[in-house]
Amino acid sequence: MAWIAGLWLVNTALLIIIAVREVRRPAKALTWISVGLVLPIIGFVCYLFVTNPVQMRRDKLVSSHNNPIALPSACGDSAFVIARALQPLSVSGLRTGYVQILTNGMETYGKLLQSIQAAQKTIDLEYYIYRNDHIGKRITDVLIDRALSGVNIRFIRDGWGSRSFPKHAVRRMMEAGIECRTIFPLRFPWVLSNLTYRDHCKIVIVDGKEAFMGGINVGDEYTGMKPDVDFWRDTHMRLTGETADDVKAVFEAHWKMASPDMLHLTRKAKFLPESAQLSDDKAIHPFPSGKTERGYGWEWGSELGTMEGTHMGKASPSKDSHNVYIQIFEGNPGLPTPVIREMHFICLTQATRTIDVTNPYFIPDADIMMAIKTAAARGVRVRLLVPRQVIPKVAGAASRTYYGELVEAGIDVFQYNKGVLHAKVMIIDGEIAEVGSSNYDLRSYRLNYEVCAVMYHSDVARELTEQFERDLAEATPYRLEDHMHRTSSERMLDQAARLLSPLL
DSSP states (O other), X not given: OHHHHHHHHHHHHHHHHHHHHTTTOHHHHHHHHHHHHHSTTHHHHHHHHHSOOOSOOOOOOOOOOOSOOOOOTTSOHHHHHHHHHHGGGSSSSSEEEEEEEEOSHHHHHHHHHHHHHHOSSEEEEEESOBOSSHHHHHHHHHHHHHHHTTOEEEEEEETTTTTTSOHHHHHHHHHTTOEEEEESOSSTTHHHHOTTOEEOOEEEEETTTEEEEESOOBSGGGGTXXXXXXXXXXXXXXXXXXXXXXXXXXXXXXXXXXXXXOOOOSSOOOOOOGGGSOOHHHXXXXXXXXXXXXXXXXXXXXXXOOOTTSOTTOOOOOOOOEEEEEEEEEEOTTSSSOHHHHHHHHHHHHOSSEEEEEOSOEEOOXXXXXXXXXXXXXXXXXXXXXXXXXXXXXXXXXXXXXXXXXXXXXXXXXXXOSSEEOOOEEEETTTEEEEESOOXXXXXXXXXXXXXXXXXXXXXXXXXXXXXXHHHTTEEEOOHHHHHTOOHHHHHHHHHHHHTGGGO
């Protein structure tokens, strides 16, 4: 029995090491201590395996933040307070730029392909998920065409999110002259130290003056028409002006830390004659010409309208761009300060009238929960829109454990029924709006690279609020009775999932 006592002492010492290392993150420490108790020694090995960020430490993106906040006088007090508080957290402080809100995948891909086709000098892309399906192949074809036309293209993908992107597609891009890199590739030595860290950004910068960012990756599911995936609702943005410089700064920082793809190229790229290049028609339509939604066996969602007999992927009519004040934020797990979490906290605590939040993964820590509840206690109208269908299901189970507490605090919680809700949006007091790639969970706050924008303009906030109201028409209020009437098995599953929330 002496060996059992020895094992217990060794495991206790290892758990103390976890507690000391994670003293600033109690939820994470408790999770790993629980794992260590269930799996002695093995749990500690797993902890070291997935929480040792050896390759990722670097300085925060900062510039001078001493400039005064020069918001228009029409902005309310909360806008001035939030902009001032967020100034030191942002990439380059308060900037100006034009913003175009994009509320579905087809519209986003149409605009994106038009911009890529018009690129003259550079294209920089960074995606968590980049698939080799209809959408992915179409974008890849246009990128190769532009590369062969002399445009300098750099492409970053996440090693985990884009793990299914095939080597032959990467090789084809590299042979055309596209520089390809991977953040945290699933190969030695990166897989041993950074398996749990992810590049969750969705960024494209064209000619250094036009940027796309938000929640939409590259894949057929984001069109809302993939046969085995329900209707998909998402939000993305097109930015122009000086704020694009900040998005590019984020990309440049990630480019330096990404690992070059080491593939043997079988041939050198050659410039194609003009006649062999993609036509404009093929460039701007995400799907092959002549195909309709019936040709693929897909159905258009109401957001996209009925376009039978027309080209798939044709962008909807242009919306007005708004000239707004913007701050860009980068979530960086290599830093002790969780920038995105602090940004969310400041926005929630400084709201004076209304807060509308749309997010697919609502698994907050205690501070974010307290910020939301105290906002409601101050008399702020708070509405939270979350999907009923959450992938993976364990994340949805963890999220449900918070709904009853929120409803009790006077917060209106709605579950979206139409399909997959993937938008990541917050609207404050009808004049401040946040759009980006980050969820309200510990993974986004602590483990992911993220990029978000906070905008100060009533027209942008109104446009996003109108979309929020349209989404509410497809949602059902979550009632306290719903929470109380869960079965015993559902309660146990939800609580177990919440215990694992720091790892989701």
